[in-house]
Amino acid sequence: MDFDVPEELLLLKRTVREFVEGRLQPIEKQVEDDDKIPDAILKEMGALGFFGLPFPEEYGGVGAGDLGYCVALEEFGRTSAAFSNLIGAHTAIGSMSIYLGGTEAQKKQYLPDLTAGKKIAAFSLTEPSSGSDAASIQTSAKKQGDRWILNGTKIWVTNGPIADVVVVYAANDRTLGARGGITAFIVEKGYTGFRVGKVDDKMGLRGSYTGELVFEDCEVPEENVLGGTVGSGFRTALGALDIGRISLAAGAVGSSQHLLELAIAHSKRRVQFGKPIAVNQAIQWMLADSAVEIHAARLMVYDAAAKMDRGTRASTEAAMVKVFASEMAGRVVDRVMQIHGGMGYMKESPVERAYRDARILRIYEGTSEVQRMIIAEELLKA
């Protein structure tokens, strides 16, 4: 058994690292201040394949599998979370919904532009009255001739304000709930009755956009029912969320590793009481605890991603790694700020931004409580 990044993914890891250090870290403050990733960078990322990591080559993807995708996201974790958030929502839940649930024709039609980064995808499940209880969505889908008519409001859709293609989950029959009652639709920007509502002002993740999507008698052609089957949307959503959760954890691992490196460097440099603060056991234990947890989370990510690549279902592992890595990231960034002292609290320090960016990890793609529910359900079943 080998827990290292496989040989064939090492060059991929290194290339993403060099891109992150060469292109993204120099502009992370700018992305934060402008609340925008420059278009030229997005174009460059698209050309290099950053928007199609896990998907097979036949759809224009990189063919790196879920493990390769996670290894890349780990590297993206080393800069502003705007990048991993954009890529994550686009890839793991947006495009992935089409890849997992779409018909061959839908995959051929949509994935090549998405994997090339020419179009951006979003995943739209959450509603004002339906968050953790995702099966209770109210947005309705009614068949009318050869089209479906969507009505309702979706909120907090990552990439929603900029997306060209949105996978929208709507209730075709509210009495049926999760099994049979929810259908996924591929909605394109510009469809009649579809518009972007309020763009949210968030605590962190600046440079990544999250907002409201409004459907008012929105017309969706019959052939845009994902997979061509009515009522199977919830399964697709859960499948996409599995890889979403694992890759989100990968980003958390990369970000925490980067922060730990910053803390190590700072603690060796910063002199108080006549010696570097790193000589104090109080500091050493914070570093050591962080290293232990990062190591554990990384192995959990690789294990879950490798299972997915082998075709094994890994929903419980996905929930475990999501809850562990997101909570780990919160503890690590807190310690790292502590080690930086007042400096870490200042906007000029990347630690301040990372502290705000880490908080969302325990909330979206299923809260920590929801992950524990999933794990416990599995433990207690039968």
Next chain:
Amino acid sequence: MRLLICIKQVPDSTTRVKVAPDGTSIVTDGITWSISPYDEYAIELALEQKDNAADTVVSVISVGGPRTKDALRQALAMGCDDATLVTGEGADTLGPLGIANALKSAIDELKPDLVLCGKQASDDDQGFVGPALAEALGWPHVAVVTKVAPSAAGTEIWKEVEGGHEVWKASGAAVLTVQKSEKEPRYPSLPGIMKAKKKEIPERPVTGVEDPVTIEIVKLEPPPARGGGKIFKDGDVKAHAAALATLLRDEAKVL
């Protein structure tokens, strides 16, 4: 047009080089290996020709041991069409003339229109292999090249000179040694990386390398540790400034 780039695998520029206990080599454990930076510029220059004319074939070749394949794969991932490894016993200890001769026998068969090398390797900075290869092939050599463009009568070659550049013309095959230029080498694309992984890299035995000049490293020494520097603290700022100016002029000799 068929372009061949000779690349060398060297310790990455971020490596902290340590002298090995034998005093004549460096510790190679844990080193990250890369394509020598000037060779990367040569690859970029060649790939630009391919961007402009799709029928251009860009090949890479390297002389070395098994790990040299990683460098060749990276070149494939950047967009090169094929790669050849010249290898065999002693391949990674050949001197520059031996390497030039080994490359020559491969080039005799591969028959490229132009051969590009970095102007020097970033590890030993010898700048020897390119010109030696031109000599071995009996081809002309143009140094410090920053740009090439096809022209009616062959190839136009931009060569850096003090304060500007000269444009040379090659009517036939030539060896160019490439200088850093404004266009940074491209990143390997991620699909390129995955494809490169699957590509076969043919190996050729090292032949024709008898090296009349033997270069032996007698001793390697790390540079002396840097001194602590001088800090002017407290006291009269004007006096400090005067003292600093004197030191910069007389001691550091930078003024």
